[in-house]
Amino acid sequence: MRNRLRLLRAERSWSQADLAVQLAVSRQTINAIETGKYDPSLPLAFHIARLFGQPIEAIFFPDDEPGPDRTTDHT
Amino acid sequence: MQRVEQRWQRALLISLGLYTLALPLTIMLLRADLPTLLRYLIAIIPVLPIGYGILAYTRFLAGLDELQQRIQLYGLAMSVGGTGLITISWGFLELAGLPRLSTLWVFPILIWLWGLGVMLVNRRYQ
Numbered sequence: 628m629r630n631r632l633r634l635l636r637a638e639r640s641w642s643q644a645d646l647a648v649q650l651a652v653s654r655q656t657i658n659a660i661e662t663g664k665y666d667p668s669l670p671l672a673f674h675i676a677r678l679f680g681q682p683i684e685a686i687f688f689p690d691d692e693p694g695p696d697r698t699t700d701h702t
Numbered sequence: 703m704q705r706v707e708q709r710w711q712r713a714l715l716i717s718l719g720l721y722t723l724a725l726p727l728t729i730m731l732l733r734a735d736l737p738t739l740l741r742y743l744i745a746i747i748p749v750l751p752i753g754y755g756i757l758a759y760t761r762f763l764a765g766l767d768e769l770q771q772r773i774q775l776y777g778l779a780m781s782v783g784g785t786g787l788i789t790i791s792w793g794f795l796e797l798a799g800l801p802r803l804s805t806l807w808v809f810p811i812l813i814w815l816w817g818l819g820v821m822l823v824n825r826r827y828q
Contacts, residue, residue, distance in 0.1 A: 652767040653704065659769055659827040668768050 630687045633661045635679050650674055706765035713758030720751035752809070773823045780819030785812045 636646050643661070647654045650671065659665035666687075667675065676683045724747045731744045763774055788811055792803045 653770055655827060656767050656769040664827050665769050671768060 717755030
């Protein structure tokens with residue numbers, strides 16, 4: 628899975644440590660999610676979505692999908 | 703450092719400290735001529751701080767987040783697999799003439815491989 632976590636965090640000027648505290652996880656977990664090395668569990672994904680006020684699908688998307696910031700229209 | 707890690711490190715130090723005290727005490731007491739049952743009870747005194755350490759570790763594990771728990775459990779899996787391989791291999795090699803391995807070595811091997819396993823799995827998520 629890919630995600631927009633780093634972008635959403637940067638928009639709020641939060642460090643990884645700040646985000647980790649708000650989600651009650653370690654900074655290592657935040658870094659692993661942002662770099663795509665770890666996919667969060669469903670409860671954690673919902674927690675992240677609630678924190679940023681967006682649906683899960685707007686934050687996490689499969690590797691083979693373009694995601695909300697990319698278009699598939701190549702015309 | 704997270705509070706759960708601080709608690710674990712404190713408990714680990716206490717466990718190691720008590721073990722360090724218990725071991726020579728046990729060896730000294732077992733030199734005396736004592737009834738068999740008492741000798742057995744004295745012999746397992748060093749196990750008590752180890753049991754405390756294991757209990758502290760399970761509390762530590764419960765306090766970790768999902769990724770940290772995954773790292774610890776992968777490390778434990780590698781440790782159990784590695785210890786099993788080493789000890790059963792040694793068992794067969796004893797049939798071929800190697801000296802007998804005391805079961806006292808099983809736990810230290812398990813701990814060392816757990817530490818190695820956690821270190822290796824941790825690197826995957828750096």
